[in-house]
Amino acid sequence: MSYYFSKTFNVSFDEAVEKVRAALAAEGFGVLTEIDVRATLKKKLGVDFRAYKILGACHPESAYRALQLEDKIGLMLPCNVVVQERAPGEVEVAAVDPVASMAAVDNAALAEVADGVRAKLESVIDKI
Numbered sequence: 001m002s003y004y005f006s007k008t009f010n011v012s013f014d015e016a017v018e019k020v021r022a023a024l025a026a027e028g029f030g031v032l033t034e035i036d037v038r039a040t041l042k043k044k045l046g047v048d049f050r051a052y053k054i055l056g057a058c059h060p061e062s063a064y065r066a067l068q069l070e071d072k073i074g075l076m077l078p079c080n081v082v083v084q085e086r087a088p089g090e091v092e093v094a095a096v097d098p099v100a101s102m103a104a105v106d107n108a109a110l111a112e113v114a115d116g117v118r119a120k121l122e123s124v125i126d127k128i
Contacts, residue, residue: 003101006094007125008086013051016091016128017083020055023127024081027120029057032078051085062117069110076101079121093128095121 009016021031033056041049056078066073082094098121102114 002097004094004097005122005125006092007128008090008092009128010089011091012089013083013085013091016093017053017055019128020081020083020093020124023124024055024057026127027059027124028061029059029079029120029124032056032058051083051091053083055081055083057081057121059117059120062113062120066110066113069107069113070105073102073105073110079117081121081124093125095125097121 035054037052
């Protein structure tokens with residue numbers, strides 16, 4: 001089982017980030033965190049890296065349900081979405097597969113929540 005799903009687009013990096021944010025919002029997600037990996041690596045290590053952002057997305061209703069079922073599930077939240085430039089004008093968007101990450105937890109009700117979040121994240125990538 002893969003731990004992510006992804007798709008490559010022929011758009012600019014900034015356009016991809018904006019499209020991801022809009023698609024996440026359309027599916028009821030908010031972006032809680034944004035990590036600019038390129039800027040962080042430049043600042044901390046002085047190295048150049050491709051455009052790469054990690055968006056920590058949360059679907060509040062699903063997160064609430066999951067937290068009611070497993071009090072430590074916050075260790076696996078939020079759902080990360082990666083936007084990275086593969087080449088100029090070629091950007092890959094990848095999302096964590098919550099079903100794969102929740103497989104470590106033996107809770108059938110939690111698996112149902114993960115299935116719903118997976119469907120929403122797949123829809124996000126399809127809408128870009």
